[in-house]
Amino acid sequence: MSVAVKYHTVIIGAGMSGLAAGIRLAYYEKPVCLLERHTTIGGLNSFYRLRGRNYDVGLHAVTNYAPPGTRTGPLAKLLKQLRLRWDDFDLAPQNGSSVVFPGHRIAFDNDFASFVDDVCRQFPQQADRFRRLVAHIGQFDETSLTQPQTSARNVLGEYLGDLTLIDMLLCPLMFYGSATPHDMDFSQFCIMFKSIFQQGFARPLKGVRQILKALTRHYKELGGQLKLRHGVRQIKTDGSRAIGVILDDGREIEAEHVLSSAGLVETYSLLPPHLREGEAPAERQPRPASNLCNGSAEASPSQVKISPGEVSFNEAIFVLDCQPHKLGHDETIVFYNDADRFHYEPPADPLDLRSGIICSPNNFRYADGAQLDEGFVRVTALANPDFWMSLPDEEYVDAKAAWGRRMAEAAVRHIPDFREHIIDTDIFTPRTIKRFTGHPNGAVYGAPHKVLDGTTAIDNLYLCGTDQGFLGIIGAMLSGITMANNHLLR
Amino acid sequence: MAPPDIRQVVLDILERIAPDEDLSDLDDSSPFREQMELDSMDFLDIVMELRKQYRIQIPEDEYEQLISMDSTVNYLIPKLADTPAAV
Numbered sequence: 001m002s003v004a005v006k007y008h009t010v011i012i013g014a015g016m017s018g019l020a021a022g023i024r025l026a027y028y029e030k031p032v033c034l035l036e037r038h039t040t041i042g043g044l045n046s047f048y049r050l051r052g053r054n055y056d057v058g059l060h061a062v063t064n065y066a067p068p069g070t071r072t073g074p075l076a077k078l079l080k081q082l083r084l085r086w087d088d089f090d091l092a093p094q095n096g097s098s099v100v101f102p103g104h105r106i107a108f109d110n111d112f113a114s115f116v117d118d119v120c121r122q123f124p125q126q127a128d129r130f131r132r133l134v135a136h137i138g139q140f141d142e143t144s145l146t147q148p149q150t151s152a153r154n155v156l157g158e159y160l161g162d163l164t165l166i167d168m169l170l171c172p173l174m175f176y177g178s179a180t181p182h183d184m185d186f187s188q189f190c191i192m193f194k195s196i197f198q199q200g201f202a203r204p205l206k207g208v209r210q211i212l213k214a215l216t217r218h219y220k221e222l223g224g225q226l227k228l229r230h231g232v233r234q235i236k237t238d239g240s241r242a243i244g245v246i247l248d249d250g251r252e253i254e255a256e257h258v259l260s261s262a263g264l265v266e267t268y269s270l271l272p273p274h275l276r277e278g279e280a281p282a283e284r285q286p287r288p289a290s291n292l293c294n295g296s297a298e299a300s301p302s303q304v305k306i307s308p309g310e311v312s313f314n315e316a317i318f319v320l321d322c323q324p325h326k327l328g329h330d331e332t333i334v335f336y337n338d339a340d341r342f343h344y345e346p347p348a349d350p351l352d353l354r355s356g357i358i359c360s361p362n363n364f365r366y367a368d369g370a371q372l373d374e375g376f377v378r379v380t381a382l383a384n385p386d387f388w389m390s391l392p393d394e395e396y397v398d399a400k401a402a403w404g405r406r407m408a409e410a411a412v413r414h415i416p417d418f419r420e421h422i423i424d425t426d427i428f429t430p431r432t433i434k435r436f437t438g439h440p441n442g443a444v445y446g447a448p449h450k451v452l453d454g455t456t457a458i459d460n461l462y463l464c465g466t467d468q469g470f471l472g473i474i475g476a477m478l479s480g481i482t483m484a485n486n487h488l489l490r
Numbered sequence: 491m492a493p494p495d496i497r498q499v500v501l502d503i504l505e506r507i508a509p510d511e512d513l514s515d516l517d518d519s520s521p522f523r524e525q526m527e528l529d530s531m532d533f534l535d536i537v538m539e540l541r542k543q544y545r546i547q548i549p550e551d552e553y554e555q556l557i558s559m560d561s562t563v564n565y566l567i568p569k570l571a572d573t574p575a576a577v
Contacts, residue, residue, distance in 0.1 A: 028538055071527040073511055081531060201532060485534060 006254040007031045007225075009488055010245055012232050012270075013261035014031055017465035019215040021259055022478030023082050026224035028489055034224065035245065037438070039232030041216055043261070044437050044444065044466075045473060047209045050403050050426055053374070055317060057428060058290065059208040060333060060359040061380065063176070063202035064194075064474040065093055065110050073199060074474050088214040091202035094332035099168045100414055106168055110156050122485040123165045133159040142190035145452045145482075152189035153182075159435040167342035172196055172335040174344045175380070176317025177471035179309045179445035181284065181345035188450070188471060195472050201332060203364045205372070211473070214328045234261075235461060241348030242461035245270075257488055261465035261480070264447045265308040266438055267456065295387075309443030310346050312430035314383045316404040320375030321426040324360045327416040330379075334358040335415045342370075347384050351403050353410040356381040377418055379407040384432040387405045402425045445471070454483040462487045495575035496563045503539045507532050518559035540566075544573060 009025055011018045014036035025032040040046060045058030068086045079086060096109040104122050108115035120127035135470075136159065141147070151194045170184070173192035178184040184192075200322060204210035220226060231248040235258055258265040268276055324330070337355040347363045357380040362372050376408040391399055404427045408419050430442025439446065450469030454462045462483055470479040491499070497518075504513055504526070511526045522528050528549075536556055540546045546569050555565040 028542055069510055071508070076510075076527070077529070077531065081535070083506065085509070482530075485531060489534075489538060 001423070005031070005033075006256070007033045008255065009033075009257040009259055010035060010253055010255040011259045011261065011464075012245070012267070013037075013465065014041040014216075014226060014228070015261055015465060016045055016211075016215070016476035017468070017480035017483075018259070018261045018378050019212070019219055019260075019479035019480065020078075020082060021464055021484040022224045022226075023215065023219045023222060023279050024481055024484040025488060026219055026222035027083060029223070030488070032224050033255070035230040035232055035247070035253075036226070037248070038436060039228055041226070041228070042208065042212050044433070045208050045212070045476075046436070047207060047212070051194065051424060053319060054207070054209070055313075055426055056207040056209075058360070059203075059211075059473060060176075060357065060361075060380075061094060061203050061364075061476065062089070062091055062211070063192075063196050063199065063201060063472040065200045065202035067093075069468065074195065074478060075199070078278075078474055078481065081485075082215075082218065082477070084218060085128045085215060088206040088218075089368075089426050090206070090210050092205060092364045093444045094201040094203070095329060095330050095363045095365060097172075097201065097333040097335070099171055099335045101164060101168050101171075101342070102340070104164060104168060108197055108200070110196075110202075112198045112200075119165070119169075123162055123255075126160055126165055129160050130165070136449050139191055140190045142186075142187045142194070144187075145486075147187040147452070149450075150186040151184045151380055152184045152479045155186045155189075160361070163341070167337070169193070170344070171337055171355070172333075172341050172357075174342075175335060177445055177475075178344065179311055179443065179450075179466075180448040181311060185450070191471050191475060197472065201364075203361060205366045205370050206437055207361065208473075215477075232262075232270060234272065235458070237272055237275060237458060240275070240457070241459040244280070256357060257460045257462070259462050259464055259480075259483060259488065263308065263439055263443075263465075264306055264449065264451060264463060264467040265440065266433075267461070267463060267467075268306070271458065276281050304450055306447060308440040309447045310385060310441045311344075312346070312383050312385045312388075312433060312442040313380050313446055314351055314382040314388070314400075314407070314429045315378055316405060316407045316425060316427045318379070318408065318418065318422045318482070320377065320418055320421040321423050322421055323371065323375045324377060324415075324418065326375075327418055327421065329360065329415045329418070330363055331415070332360065333362040334414050338410075338413070344382070347382055350384050350387045350399065351407070352382040355406070356410060358411045358415055375421070375422075376419075377411070379409055381410070383430050383442075385443075387431040388442070389434070393461060396429075396431070397408060400429060401425075402406050403427075440455045454479075454487060491570040491573050491575045493563050493567060496566050496570055497531045497559060499544075499570070499576075500536075500559060500562050500566075501542075503536055506539065507535045516559060518563075523557075523560070536562075544570060546570070 008030035066075045234246040236244040242258040339354040359378045433442035446466035464483040
């Protein structure tokens with residue numbers, strides 16, 4: 001017979017946000033237990049071994065880069081809050097990235113002034129307007145938990161008079177964080193603008209492993225419990241209060257608080273049936289951009305139509321027999337779009353090859369000239385979740401491979417042809433994401449509606465992670481920290 | 491605990507919260523915020539570290555007492571009077 005342990009908090013999901021929240025709680029001596037359904041940590045940002053090679057999934061680059069010794073900004077705040085040292089993440093800055101559209105190329109590295117100058121050179125007519133927009137973004141408090149949702153396209157349209165420039169600014173930010181098709185919330189736009197253009201990209205030599213292992217080691221040293229292969233089937237309630245969880249195998253764990261990184265819809269679906277009034281309908285709800293302004297950030301989820309999100313991707317990871325540099329490719333990330341306008345939405349086709357992301361994890365300035373043993377090119381494109389979910393098993397593998405070849409074909413319009421150098425390929429689809437994260441539709445960035453204050457209709461049940469709404473890897477960790485501070489450590 | 495011990499307690503906490511700050515020139519009479527990068531999250535951490543290490547409860551409306559080293563030490567004198575200094 002097992003002894004009933006009562007935790008201060010159980011956290012659902014051992015991804016970036018759950019681990020960060022866990023560290024805060026464990027540091028302040030709260031009995032805390034992290035429950036992860038899968039055999040490994042990380043959730044959306046994880047790693048695996050396949051045919052003798054290490055792969056990363058999720059993380060292309062850590063955003064919000066700041067050099068060692070920086071005392072301000074999200075990365076410094078995060079390290080302080082977690083009592084980690086800068087070296088624990090071992091971040092190496094990017095070589096440089098670009099946004100490439102027909103007739104225009106905007107380059108950026110981790111020097112914000114040169115990015116602003118490049119935009120002004122590419123769009124001289126828009127230069128003054130763009131600088132005014134930058135000033136507006138600079139003074140905008142995107143960390144406030146009470147910002148109303150506003151359409152980024154509307155705000156950009158007030159400042160800028162060039163649709164191509166608006167699309168080019170949105171392209172990398174949407175690809176790296178927008179749960180909303182066509183548009184994004186302006187507060188989220190500011191988070192992403194600052195984290196990508198202003199602060200920039202970096203990566204640990206060992207990839208996402210480095211970060212996840214630093215977090216896990218620290219969490220365990222502080223006395224936190226981590227239980228893998230412990231899926232949560234239901235959140236236990238007493239009246240309108242969460243009191244613990246029931247595991248997939250029927251065992252129960254008692255806790256004073258439950259913090260869920262499972263997602264908004266996913267968390268509601270874990271409640272006993274009579275408390276699920278906020279649950280999303282079975283079919284996906286199309287959410288036109290105009291809906292962005294309707295739900296206020298503070299509205300409780302039961303008062304708004306919540307949908308699980310539908311923006312998902314395929315990613316092909318190509319392993320090369322040489323470094324990309326040998327082929328003349330030094331750029332870290334290329335965000336490309338070949339169409340007149342940038343279409344950020346689930347495509348009608350299995351994949352939308354008009355736009356995409358080309359990332360090479362080799363192309364960072366690793367300390368002491370260190371380098372990955374093999375070359376990698378990762379190509380990411382918007383995917384149609386229904387197509388990949390409903391494909392019969394016997395066709396799935398072939399479809400992945402065939403579309404993988406088309407992704408490479410699209411990529412080599414923008415970087416040197418690497419196809420003859422491919423020695424192995426692995427591909428994920430929305431189906432893979434659903435399998436490992438539990439997000440319906442394989443929605444990478446979760447629900448279009450974010451709950452910034454992390455509260456739910458249930459007492460002592462809080463959200464953290466993607467659907468709370470701080471974006472990116474650093475954002476995910478800050479989400480866990482902020483929710484732990486605001487709701488669990490007061 | 492005598493005031494110099496309490497000052498050391500606070501210094502240790504600041505070092506923990508902001509390991510990259512040089513605290514050797516700290517001016518005890520002027521606000522921490524003017525001398526270091528501390529935001530509201532960090533102030534909450536000072537409060538929580540005191541609670542964790544010395545079981546001191548500081549109500550939210552008294553957080554403002556923690557503005558500078560001098561005011562923090564003065565505020566903590568009665569609360570740490572019966573606590574022996576660390577060896």
